[in-house]
Amino acid sequence: MISEKDAQYLEGESNSEKYRENRFIPLKNVYLNPEYRGRFTIKTPEKVKRIHDGDVVWVDSPEKDRASVGLIYVQTLDGRAGFKAPWEAKGGLTDWYHFREILRFGVDAVGAANNLRRGNKDERPLLLSFYDSELAQYRQSELWKPRHPIGVIVTGSGKIKEGLDNLVFTNEGRAVIFTSEAGRENLESSVKDYPNISVEVIGKEPRKLDMKQMLRILKSKYDVERFLALGGPGFSTELIMQGCVDNYFINISPELSGNDKIRSFFSHQDGLPELMDLELVSLKMLKYPKGEGAFTLYSHYVPKIN
Numbered sequence: 582m583i584s585e586k587d588a589q590y591l592e593g594e595s596n597s598e599k600y601r602e603n604r605f606i607p608l609k610n611v612y613l614n615p616e617y618r619g620r621f622t623i624k625t626p627e628k629v630k631r632i633h634d635g636d637v638v639w640v641d642s643p644e645k646d647r648a649s650v651g652l653i654y655v656q657t658l659d660g661r662a663g664f665k666a667p668w669e670a671k672g673g674l675t676d677w678y679h680f681r682e683i684l685r686f687g688v689d690a691v692g693a694a695n696n697l698r699r700g701n702k703d704e705r706p707l708l709l710s711f712y713d714s715e716l717a718q719y720r721q722s723e724l725w726k727p728r729h730p731i732g733v734i735v736t737g738s739g740k741i742k743e744g745l746d747n748l749v750f751t752n753e754g755r756a757v758i759f760t761s762e763a764g765r766e767n768l769e770s771s772v773k774d775y776p777n778i779s780v781e782v783i784g785k786e787p788r789k790l791d792m793k794q795m796l797r798i799l800k801s802k803y804d805v806e807r808f809l810a811l812g813g814p815g816f817s818t819e820l821i822m823q824g825c826v827d828n829y830f831i832n833i834s835p836e837l838s839g840n841d842k843i844r845s846f847f848s849h850q851d852g853l854p855e856l857m858d859l860e861l862v863s864l865k866m867l868k869y870p871k872g873e874g875a876f877t878l879y880s881h882y883v884p885k886i887n
């Protein structure tokens with residue numbers, strides 16, 4: 582089912598040399614909110630602690646019937662963070678490791694909007710799993726989680742351009758597509774050949790999907806406690822507008838400006854109905870060697886806990 586090209590790509594992703602610790606420049610905490618010191622932490626492997634300068638913090642949802650959400654977004658200075666290729670963000674290897682591995686080893690599902698690709702057309706579609714074998718081992722033996730998080734795709738239309746036969750759905754794990762009633766009809770014939778893909782309807786119309794319903798289904802039916810959302814901008818704006826984001830992981834590249842045709846991670850036409858009461862959990866910084874961008878800031882915000 583999986584193409585030869587995808588199989589080769591997957592093998593490359595599983596290469597343990599790629600995850601050698603000395604390839605990653607460690608982050609440094611420039612601020613750590615004392616309220617979160619030692620609290621709300623995910624049990625974190627030593628390797629991650631060294632690169633991330635401490636445990637991974639994740640605040641669960643106050644609504645116990647749904648999965649909690651972490652939103653990861655890479656930001657340019659002007660917020661219009663669309664790059665032709667991820668490396669244009671000048672993030673380098675630590676950014677890649679943070680987004681691809683550090684934020685994933687402890688989550689139960691990783692989700693993206695329809696057709697989110699890594700960048701250039703010739704690249705393979707974005708993987709919704711993680712591949713550091715040390716972290717994969719830790720996840721299974723210490724966190725008692727299955728090898729791969731569930732892959733989630735959100736599509737109102739149900740029209741997935743590249744079809745289902747790509748890595749997004751053959752990440753060796755399970756995948757769930759959340760869609761509308763119309764979307765389900767469009768997906769029906771293609772999904773029947775994939776026993777590990779299920780389809781869930783969370784709205785009547787393509788642009789009126791109930792994100793909380795998605796999170797309730799993920800928790801009650803798929804045992805998902807933590808859901809990492811990768812965007813893009815339409816999907817993340819919808820999650821924010823529907824009050825679903827429990828952790829904002831925003832990595833800022835202070836040097837770069839973006840593409841003004843691309844929207845930012847929050848880009849609702851009317852703005853927020855009211856201000857959010859957020860607080861900063863941590864701010865981390867990375868210094869690059871000359872030529873790789875000056876530095877990057879990693880911020881983690883959560884809705885204020887009263």
Ligand SMILES: NC(=O)c1ccc[n+]([C@@H]2O[C@H](COP(=O)([O-])OP(=O)(O)OC[C@H]3O[C@@H](n4cnc5c(N)ncnc54)[C@H](OP(=O)(O)O)[C@@H]3O)[C@@H](O)[C@H]2O)c1
Nearest residue numbers: 654655662663694695736737738739812813814815816819
């Ligand atoms: N900087 C970052 O961290 C980051 C992260 C992600 C993406 N990006 C960039 O952002 C740009 C746009 O990405 P994108 O087009 O994938 O993102 P998007 O704006 O989230 O939209 C992608 C698709 O997701 C579905 N969707 C989005 N909003 C929805 C809603 N409110 N209700 C139901 N379905 C919804 C739609 O699928 P259907 O049409 O099938 O209904 C839509 O076509 C790209 O250049 C990408 O590289 C940047």
